[in-house]
Amino acid sequence: MFLTIGRTIKGGWNNFFRNGYLSIAAVSVMLLCLFTMSSLYLIVLTADSVLAGMQGNVNVSVYFKASVSEESILKAKKDLENYSEIKTVDYITKEKALEIFKKNSASKPVILQSLEEIGENPLLSYLVIQANDPNQYDMVGEYLKNASFKDDISWVNYRDNKDRIDRLNKTISEVRKIGLGVAGLFSIISLLIISNTVRITIYTHRKEVEVMRLVGASNTYIRLPFIFEGIIYGLVASIISMLFLYVSLRLSAQFTLRLVPTVDMVSLYLSNFAVIFGMQILVGAFLGTVSSWFAIRKYLKI
Amino acid sequence: MIKFDKVSKIYKDDYIALENINLEIKAGEFVSIVGTSGAGKSTILKLIYAEEAPTDGRVFFAEKPLDSISRRHISRHRRSIGTVFQDFKLLNKKTAFENVAYALEVCGVSREEILEDVPQILEIVGLGDRQNKFPHELSGGEQQRVAMARALIHKPLVIIADEPTGNLDPVSSLEIMQLLLKINKLGTTVVLASHDRDIINKAAKRVITLEKGRIICDEEKGKYKIC
Numbered sequence: 001m002f003l004t005i006g007r008t009i010k011g012g013w014n015n016f017f018r019n020g021y022l023s024i025a026a027v028s029v030m031l032l033c034l035f036t037m038s039s040l041y042l043i044v045l046t047a048d049s050v051l052a053g054m055q056g057n058v059n060v061s062v063y064f065k066a067s068v069s070e071e072s073i074l075k076a077k078k079d080l081e082n083y084s085e086i087k088t089v090d091y092i093t094k095e096k097a098l099e100i101f102k103k104n105s106a107s108k109p110v111i112l113q114s115l116e117e118i119g120e121n122p123l124l125s126y127l128v129i130q131a132n133d134p135n136q137y138d139m140v141g142e143y144l145k146n147a148s149f150k151d152d153i154s155w156v157n158y159r160d161n162k163d164r165i166d167r168l169n170k171t172i173s174e175v176r177k178i179g180l181g182v183a184g185l186f187s188i189i190s191l192l193i194i195s196n197t198v199r200i201t202i203y204t205h206r207k208e209v210e211v212m213r214l215v216g217a218s219n220t221y222i223r224l225p226f227i228f229e230g231i232i233y234g235l236v237a238s239i240i241s242m243l244f245l246y247v248s249l250r251l252s253a254q255f256t257l258r259l260v261p262t263v264d265m266v267s268l269y270l271s272n273f274a275v276i277f278g279m280q281i282l283v284g285a286f287l288g289t290v291s292s293w294f295a296i297r298k299y300l301k302i
Numbered sequence: 303m304i305k306f307d308k309v310s311k312i313y314k315d316d317y318i319a320l321e322n323i324n325l326e327i328k329a330g331e332f333v334s335i336v337g338t339s340g341a342g343k344s345t346i347l348k349l350i351y352a353e354e355a356p357t358d359g360r361v362f363f364a365e366k367p368l369d370s371i372s373r374r375h376i377s378r379h380r381r382s383i384g385t386v387f388q389d390f391k392l393l394n395k396k397t398a399f400e401n402v403a404y405a406l407e408v409c410g411v412s413r414e415e416i417l418e419d420v421p422q423i424l425e426i427v428g429l430g431d432r433q434n435k436f437p438h439e440l441s442g443g444e445q446q447r448v449a450m451a452r453a454l455i456h457k458p459l460v461i462i463a464d465e466p467t468g469n470l471d472p473v474s475s476l477e478i479m480q481l482l483l484k485i486n487k488l489g490t491t492v493v494l495a496s497h498d499r500d501i502i503n504k505a506a507k508r509v510i511t512l513e514k515g516r517i518i519c520d521e522e523k524g525k526y527k528i529c
Contacts, residue, residue: 004410211391214351215452216381217408219374 004221012228015201016236023233026190026197030237030287031244033186034280038245040179041276046256046263047172053262054168060140061157063126068152070125076149077127083143085136090128097123124154187287194233194291198226202295223296230292234284242277245269303329303460303491304350309359311345311515319345321515323359327493329459332486334502335495336526337512343495346512347462350493351383352376364459381409384453384461384490388468390445392437398424398448399433405452419455427451427481443474450481460491467498475501499526 016023064073073091080089092100098121105111115122131137137158144156202209212222249256249266256265269276306325312318320342327333335343348354349361352368361368363379371379392401402423403416411419424433427447437445446466453461463482467475479501486492496502502509502525509524510517 001410003412007407207391208393211393211404212408213353213377214380214385214391215405215408216377216379216456218377221377221408221410 004224008221008224009228011225012232015205015225015229016232019197019201019229022197022200026194026233027237027240029186029190029193030233030284031241033183033190033287034238034241034284035244036186037179037183037283038241038276038280040175040183041279042245042249042265042269042272044172044175044179045268045272046260046265047168047175049263049268050260051168051172058130058137060129060131060137060144061126062129062144063124063154063157064152065154066124068125072149072152073125073127076147076152079147079149080127080129080143083140085131085133085139086129087132088128088130090130092126092128094121094123094125097126187283190287191291191294194230194288195295197233198230198292198295201229202226223293226292226296227289230288230290231285232288234286234288235281238277238280238284241280242273245276303327303331303364304493305362306346306349307360307362309349309356309361311342311349311354312357318515320349320356323515323517325510325517325520327491329491330486330489332483332492332505332507333494334505334507334509334524334526335493335512336497336502336509338497340514341512342515343512344464345515347385347464347493347495350460350462351380351385381456382459384450384456384458386446386449386453386461386463386466388465390437390442390449390469392445392448392452394437397434397436398429398440398444398451401437401448402452402455405455409456420451423451423455424448426454441474442470443477446470446474446478447481450478450485454485454490458490460493461485463492463494463496465496465498466494467496467501472500476504479505497526502526 062076064076070093077089077091080086101123102112102115105115129140131140141156141158144150144153147153209222246266246269249269253264253266256263304325304327306323309320309323309325310318311320323342323346325346335346337343345354349356349368350363352371355369364382368379393404396404399420402420406416406419421430421433424430427450429444429447429451432440432444435444437448440448446469450461450466461482466478466482470478475498482492482494483505494502506523508522509519509526511519511524
């Protein structure tokens with residue numbers, strides 16, 4: 001058993017090297033397929049993490065009239081916290097609001113000056129509400145309209161990224177679809193090319209195959225070297241593809257960091273290294289096996 | 303050992319290679335099948351080593367019908383048959399030793415056994431000192447002897463030789479024939495297809511004559527002739 005596996009792996013290994021250009025063609029097309037797949041995967045990962053960041057930014061601020069006491073605001077806060085759709089409710093006092101405002105306007109001395117001229121704090125206390133899901137803000141709006149403290153509310157401000165989130169969501173699902181399509185297309189192309197390569201290998205080894213059959217080699221024994229050849233194509237392609245991916249991410253790092261400042265794609269790649277590599281090896285070996293299998297079936301009539 | 307029961311073989315385009323063949327070859331026999339090209343000699347041999355399946359009728363090998371052997375077990379059936387061909391079918395990039403060893407390797411025999419068995423069998427066919435030569439360094443007769451060593455390495459029940467002397471000079475032909483007779487004497491059944499009149503007449507063994515896919519003559523101690 002081990003002897004057979006050892007001998008057939010050796011056979012596949014020899015085929016791989018002796019095929020020269022054929023091997024290069026097979027590996028290249030497989031490389032293209034794997035590289036596209038993993039690039040798309042990384043893009044989707046990046047988009048996902050951008051989306052997660054944006055979702056954290058969506059919130060609703062409820063400003064209370066100046067006359068409303070702190071006690072009533074805290075009560076409203078407690079009321080809101082009872083809803084399962086609401087994740088957090090933060091209370092920002094007048095003073096805190098002023099502090100934030102001053103910090104945000106630090107570069108605009110005119111505003112700060114006019115604030116000082118007013119002499120008192122003109123800002124209102126407010127609650128910042130964050131929902132579990134961006135789609136739940138409509139419901140939060142409904143709650144506020146019907147709330148017992150609705151008369152205390154001065155105004156409500158949606159920091160609404162919802163449109164942008166919807167658009168991003170749509171883009172991600174489009175990217176996924178296109179990615180699957182392109183990856184599928186490349187898979188089919190590499191299946192065809194690898195089958196062809198293996199078929200030519202079988203053709204160049206037809207004398208050996210004939211002799212093998214005559215001296216009573218089992219079908220498995222005849223088949224295995226060609227299957228291993230296919231698997232080697234997959235393995236080599238996935239290793240090269242990982243290298244390519246790393247190098248191209250490194251080279252484009254400056255550009256991507258400007259485009260998506262929140263995500264470092266190189267570290268995203270490194271932290272997902274095992275997943276991406278494993279995925280590539282699986283896909284590569286699978287494509288190699290399937291295409292060799294078909295080539296042999298057609299060619300050897302076994 | 304081998305039995306053909308009403309066997310017909312029709313290839314594509316309705317080409318009839320064999321028609322209603324009834325034939326029995328006993329264990330230990332030496333049988334020559336003669337006839338002109340296209341008479342069906344090779345087809346009979348191919349049916350025996352299950353390279354082809356009959357269109358009609360059944361072929362039995364060691365009492366077992368060949369159509370009952372699954373595709374997976376055909377390789378085992380082939381190991382009980384040694385085959386020798388006109389074109390030797392040696393692998394050019396392998397030495398005589400490696401060519402013979404290859405037959406054992408593909409069947410999962412260990413390296414130790416290979417190192418023990420192969421030189422022995424090469425000695426038997428008279429190539430003890432030519433083991434490390436490549437086919438192109440050997441004469442036609444020597445190449446055919448390598449092929450015979452390879453056919454014998456599995457200790458087969460039957461040796462099938464399809465025009466083994468077709469590419470050889472008369473002296474080498476005679477040597478190959480003597481080797482076949484020697485193998486037969488040691489108990490192996492030999493089925494030989496040939497149209498080499500001289501060597502068949504010298505052998506003085508059973509001769510089956512085919513014409514257009516039919517047996518027209520089957521004689522013990524026969525001669526090469528068109529009956």
